[in-house]
Amino acid sequence: MSISVRDATSDDAEAIARLCAQLGYPVESRIVPGRLARLESDPNARSLVAEAASAVAGLATVHLRFTLNHEAPIAQLTLLVVDEAHRTHGVGRALVNAAEEWSRSRGAKRFVVTTALRRADAHAFYERLEFKHTGRRYGKDFS
DSSP: OOEEEEEOOGGGHHHHHHHHHHHTOOOOTTTHHHHHHHHHTOTTEEEEEEEETTEEEEEEEEEEEOOTTOSSOEEEEEEEEEOGGGTTTTHHHHHHHHHHHHHHHTTOSEEEEOOOTTOHHHHHHHHHTTOOOOOOOOOOOOO
């Protein structure tokens, strides 16, 4: 299967909404173009889709953060989802590779990802891509 990665566009709204729902974050497709525009306006963010068999098969977002304790920015893969019908065919790997390439081109020396404890398949996937388990993430939702 041939896989290509490109920037996400508002034309991908339906596919992006479907993928977000598969990940457990439902969003109405009419909301997606506004969210994409917000990311497009941020020079330190990028939204990518992977196409396979002429259809959007995966989605990734990546962000750069500048911190006081590091000279180079830190890149973070902030979202990755592959359509259930296209998993284990290299779509996720292609998206991660594209996000890493963009991050390196922007001067990042570290690439991080967080994933929920319940996502054992995701943990195994990242470990196959040579990510190391380096700590814990804590979160707090504001009411």
